[in-house]
Amino acid sequence: MKLIATDIKNKVLDSMVRILNENRTELLEANKRDLELFNKNDQALYERLIVDDKKIEEMIGAVQKVRSQEDPVGRDISEEELPNGLKVINKTAPFGTIMIIYESRPDVTIEAAVLAFKANNKILLKGGKEALHSNTVLVDFWHRALKENELSTDYIQLLNLNREETRAFLKKPNQKLDLIVPRGGERLIAFVKEHASCAVLVSGRGNNFLYVDEQADWEMSLQVILNAKTAKISACNALDKILIHTNIEDYSQKMTDLARILKENGVSLLVDEGAQKVLKEEALIPEASVWKEEFLALKCCIGTVEKTEEAIETINNHSGGHSATIMTQNKETALRFMEQVDCAAVYQNASTRFTDGGQMGVGAELAISTDKLHHRGPLGLKQLVTNKYYVFGEGQIRE
Template sequence: MELLSTEIKNNVINSMIFQLKENHNLLLNANKKDLDAFKKEDQAMYDRLIINDKKIEGMIVALEEVKAQEDPVSKIISDKSLQNGLKVVNKTAPFGTIMIIYESRPDVTVEATVLAFKANNKILLKGGKEAIHSNTAIVNLWHKALEENNLDTSYIQLLNLNRDQTQAFLKNPTEPLDLIVPRGGERLIQFVKEHAKCAVLVSGRGNNFLYIDKNTNWKNTIQVILNAKTDKISACNALDKILIDKNIPDYQAKLNELNTILKENGVNVLVDEKAKQTLTEEALIEDNALWYQEFLEMKCCIGVVDSVSQAIRKINKYSGGHSASILTTDNASAKMFMEQVDCAAVYLNASTRFTDGGQMGVGAELAISTDKLHHRGPLGLKELVTNKYYVFGEGHVRT
């Protein structure tokens, strides 16, 4: 695929910024069609589907931030002159064609596209049917931006496929695919892994844990938990599971206080057997499968552990590998937790809600990867390239 200059790519982004500003009402009207057709049985998905003035402004900010970022293509990773006279240069290079499969969020259609495009990739967008009008309107604006700069609209394509058609496309794509990013639950991820014939980079489920150590600042603990659980339940970085150390001073009083505050803020609490000895009125977790679930609703589980080691084992067994937090004033416990918990992001005395490209200094993100290759955590602009070796010789042969 032709490498575009940074100037051309930034000109397209500028054109898209203009299109969003000029077609503000068109976008809101398209989104209204999706909202009117959506049955509000899934509140988290409905919240992600909504486009409003604030979200459009967020789209524009994301575009401006990516435009301002350094072009990630053709950057030198290493440059070596070998003893045999060969010069070996390793440089960043585009993936080629990226496919993203996602639900609900029309703002992803903007952010994923600008990241893929500035990294000189084509992108195929497979959004959910619930957002078809919104996504179509956004992609049409992207096409206008491309055409204004004399570029082919094939750089950005919206795929309107049902499940069977998607399966067929993954097995026999109409053009070479270099990377697929499924953003969704376990069923979607397994579906893509089963049928895809190219690399799949998983944006996994959240199911994030928070551990309250026996040594903690209790006031900060309550603030962090409320933010992580209630700030935005539809986000993959929202809190689902709380583990409390039974050796914390005034254990029962603190457990009761935590439960009361969660319930006062509309959170449905479920407890393990040890926690139920204190929280006798709360529902018991009768199936351990619940510890694996990402809720995306005002619900959380509270479990009791006897040490940081037990908390680590439980998190590594049940979490989605996304985010986990320890609340403690003990540096040794913090170090042990952060080194041994197997998640893309680990926190000390902070909310899991910070696992976000913009919040972590990455900028706009394609997804939060829970894979370990080729990148883990927020997939920003710099992460949407691969590498390529340039080897220079003068008639060299290997002997």
């Protein structure tokens, strides 16, 4: 793929900032059409679909942030001169063509495209049908920015495909695909993995856990739990499962307080047998599979453990590999938990809601990867490149 000069890429992003700012009304009207057509029964998807002036400012900010970041392409990773005289340089290089499949969120159309483009990739945007009008306008904005700078609109493409057409495209794409990122739930991920003919990087599933250790600060724990559970239920970094150490001081009273506070904030509860001994009016978790569910709703499970190792095992068996928190004042316990829990982000005394590119200092993100190859966690600008070896010689042959 031809490399675009950094200053040209930045000029495209400058154009996009101006176009977004000057054409707010056009975008808001398109989003209004999407919202009018949407079934509001799915609260999480509806929240993700909304575009307002604040969201547009965030989109503009995401473009500006990426514009200010160093171009990740062509950077030296390592350099070595071998005894035979060969000079070997390992450099960053674009992936090529990335496809992202996502639901509802028009802001992904901005963040995914700006990151892919600045990293010199082409991107195919397969947004959900519920955001069709919003995404069509946003991609048109991108095309205006590209044309202003005499670049092909092929760099950023919107795919309007139904399920059958998507399946056919994944199996036999009409252009070269190098990476697919399904940003959504388990059914979407399974669908893409089943049919894709190139590398798939998994993103999107949450089902995040928080463990309250016996040495936790209880008031702090309540604040963190409320934030992680109720601040934004549509986010993949929202909290779904809470584990409480049975040896915590005033265990029964604290369990009662936790349930009351969650319910006062509209959260429905399911509890395990240990928790039900105290929370007698709450429904039992009906089956083990519920521990693996991502709720995307004002709903959570409360379970009990008798030791930290039990909490670690439960999380590793059931979480989505996204985020997990331990609430404790014991640094050794925290470190043991953080080393052994198999998630992309592990926290001590902080909300899982911070698993976000902007919050973690990465900037805009394509997604939160829960895979281990090639990267885990927020996929920012630096993570949207691969590598290539440049080997310089003077006629060397291998004997």
